[in-house]
Amino acid sequence: MLNRLFKLDQHGTTPGREVQAGCTTFAAMAYILAVNPAILAAAGMPIEGLITVTAVSAAVSTLIMALYSNFPLALAPGMGINAYFAYTVCVGLGVPWQQALGLVFINGLAFLGLSLSGIREKIINGIPYQLKMAITCGVGLFIAFIGLKNGGIIAGHPETLVTHGQLGSLPVLLCFAGILLTVVLMVRRVPGGIILSIFAVTLIGLIVPDGRGGTVTALPDQFVSLPASMADTFLKLEFGYFREDFFKALTVVLTLLLIALFDNVGTLIGVTQRAGLLDKEGRLPGAGKALVADSLGVIASAGFGTSNVVSYIESASGVEAGGRTGLVGVTVAGLFILALFFTPVIQAIPAVATAPALVVVGIFMFQSAAQLNLRELEEVAPAFIIIVATPLTFSIAEGIGLGLVAYALIHLAIGKGRQTNWIVYVLAGIFALHLFRELFAG
Numbered sequence: 001m002l003n004r005l006f007k008l009d010q011h012g013t014t015p016g017r018e019v020q021a022g023c024t025t026f027a028a029m030a031y032i033l034a035v036n037p038a039i040l041a042a043a044g045m046p047i048e049g050l051i052t053v054t055a056v057s058a059a060v061s062t063l064i065m066a067l068y069s070n071f072p073l074a075l076a077p078g079m080g081i082n083a084y085f086a087y088t089v090c091v092g093l094g095v096p097w098q099q100a101l102g103l104v105f106i107n108g109l110a111f112l113g114l115s116l117s118g119i120r121e122k123i124i125n126g127i128p129y130q131l132k133m134a135i136t137c138g139v140g141l142f143i144a145f146i147g148l149k150n151g152g153i154i155a156g157h158p159e160t161l162v163t164h165g166q167l168g169s170l171p172v173l174l175c176f177a178g179i180l181l182t183v184v185l186m187v188r189r190v191p192g193g194i195i196l197s198i199f200a201v202t203l204i205g206l207i208v209p210d211g212r213g214g215t216v217t218a219l220p221d222q223f224v225s226l227p228a229s230m231a232d233t234f235l236k237l238e239f240g241y242f243r244e245d246f247f248k249a250l251t252v253v254l255t256l257l258l259i260a261l262f263d264n265v266g267t268l269i270g271v272t273q274r275a276g277l278l279d280k281e282g283r284l285p286g287a288g289k290a291l292v293a294d295s296l297g298v299i300a301s302a303g304f305g306t307s308n309v310v311s312y313i314e315s316a317s318g319v320e321a322g323g324r325t326g327l328v329g330v331t332v333a334g335l336f337i338l339a340l341f342f343t344p345v346i347q348a349i350p351a352v353a354t355a356p357a358l359v360v361v362g363i364f365m366f367q368s369a370a371q372l373n374l375r376e377l378e379e380v381a382p383a384f385i386i387i388v389a390t391p392l393t394f395s396i397a398e399g400i401g402l403g404l405v406a407y408a409l410i411h412l413a414i415g416k417g418r419q420t421n422w423i424v425y426v427l428a429g430i431f432a433l434h435l436f437r438e439l440f441a442g
Contacts, residue, residue: 002327006070011324018072021323022331024195025074026339028314028357029332030349032058033339036077040306043090043097049230051343053305056230059336061297061309066329069289072275072318073268074332075297078310081260085307089252101237101302103249107256108298108308115291123265125283126423131403132269132278134383136368138390138399139270139313144362145391151175151355170208171216171352174201178356186320186360194321194357201353216352220344227340233305260308264294266390266400267311274365275319317361378414382407401431 002008002015037050058076065073089100114120127135148154152172157163165172178201185193205217242249268291272284279285290311297309318328369387373379382403390399408428411420 006325006327008325008327013322013324015327017322018325018327019331020195021072021318021321022074022328023335024198024321024357025072025312025315025318025323025328026332026335027195027198027349028317028354028361029074029076029312030339031351031354032076032079033343035079036082036306039082039086040097041086043086043100045097045305046232049228049232050306052227052230052340053233055227055336055340057297057301057304057306057309059333060300060304061294062329062336063333064296064300065290065293065311066326066333068293069286070326071272071277071286071290072323072325072328073271073290073294073311073315074318074329075294075309075311076336077301077306078260078308081256081310082307084256093248093252095241095252096238098236098238099241100252100307101233101305102239103241103252104256104307105237105299105302106239106242107253107260108295108302110253110257111260111298112292112295115288115295118288120261120265120291121288123261123423123427125287126421127265127269127404127427128407128421128424130373130379130383131386131407132273133368133371134386134403135266135390135400136270136273137366137372137383138387138403139266139316140362140365140368141387141391142362142394142399143313143316143365144359145394147355147358147362150351150358151178152352153355169211171205171210171350174204174208174216175352175355177201178353179359182356182360183363194317194360197356198349198353201356202349205350205353216350217348220348223345224341225343227343230305235303236305237302256308260298260310264291264311267313267315270313270365271311271315271319273368274316275324277324314358314361316365317357320361320364378410378416381410401427401435404428405431405435 006018008014008018033051033054036054037047040050041047054077058074061075065071065075085100085104089095089103090097152165152169153167153175154162155165167173178197181200182194182197185197190196202217206215206219208216210216268284268287272278277284294309294311301307301309372383385406386399386403389402393399404424405428408420408425411417
């Protein structure tokens with residue numbers, strides 16, 4: 001039954017490998033159960049049920065993606081978008097969180113309309129292959145950067161922007177050892193190498209001092225707990241802000257749409273390219289189903305009581321573990337629901353245990369650089385901008401947008417404008433308008 005439903009033989013995979021890959025993806029993104037509630041609480045939302053809201057929205061949207069598109073993609077409330085929702089919309093603009101959820105819902109409807117019309121699929125297939133490889137590389141560097149930061153190997157600095165962390169501390173050394181262990185396990189093709197490394201570092205962390213009087217991995221006070229109710233946020237969305245300030249509300253919806261569009265396109269291209277799902281021309285067969293699925297996920301997330309769900313780039317960790325079909329997502333969805341009863345255990349996995357997985361996944365994704373055309377400057381310059389800007393702006397959307405603008409302007413200037421797909425000019429124009437809006441807003 002599983003083989004017929006998910007076409008496992010066609011994708012050269014097995015149920016065991018898919019479940020293992022799902023466990024790997026979940027381990028890499030389980031941090032959202034703790035992070036998303038903390039961010040949304042700043043918007044004034046009742047924090048008690050937000051872990052439940054986060055887990056349920058992730059499970060439902062991931063299950064929709066798995067069953068409808070059969071892609072190995074997991075979804076959850078998006079990092080960056082949740083901060084925009086909480087700090088810019090709710091705190092900055094003073095929009096009550098109930099009305100902000102209404103804006104998320106409308107954004108989801110707009111996303112669904114673009115998906116059903118085929119416009120979003122045309123966007124993905126219209127991006128040049130060179131830029132798709134650059135997006136994969138840029139996202140890989142972005143993931144690795146996050147992993148190095150979470151593991152304490154790099155840190156912020158007021159003068160040099162970034163610097164090394166406390167490289168002599170035991171937690172940081174443990175993280176670096178985890179990176180090496182993960183690489184060795186993957187090179188030796190040990191089944192479940194990434195998740196084995198996460199478990200190994202977590203267990204070793206029980207005896208490694210954290211420098212603050214405790215250990216890197218702290219045992220929870222309890223291992224099992226009942227999920228909190230999400231009644232305080234479920235279907236509490238309101239739509240009054242459009243009546244109060246139509247143009248500001250429209251700006252918020254368009255901004256949410258823009259951020260989610262570029263983030264989802266980047267993740268979809270990056271993950272599916274690593275999974276070998278793109279055809280010879282760099283197009284993604286069946287992309288329309290994936291886009292409809294994540295649109296439905298956004299609509300559902302607003303109903304549950306959280307900001308936009310997005311396709312998670314951590315899905316790449318499951319792909320590198322061998323995941324190729326929607327059975328990965330079914331596993332992730334099940335684990336998110338199960339996690340509601342084991343939240344204390346999930347929260348006990350330290351950042352230094354999941355950070356190596358992100359770094360190694362970033363390394364794998366950067367291997368796409370081998371497919372870049374480095375001979376023609378007009379091709380390599382926009383690709384370079386995407387690769388560098390994605391981690392340095394700490395935004396997939398900004399990195400892709402800057403690269404698209406550069407690609408369009410350069411090709412117009414050198415007389416190759418007609419050879420460029422019109423989708424590139426449309427996307428570059430949208431991002432340019434976004435930049436001008438920020439300029440005038442500032």
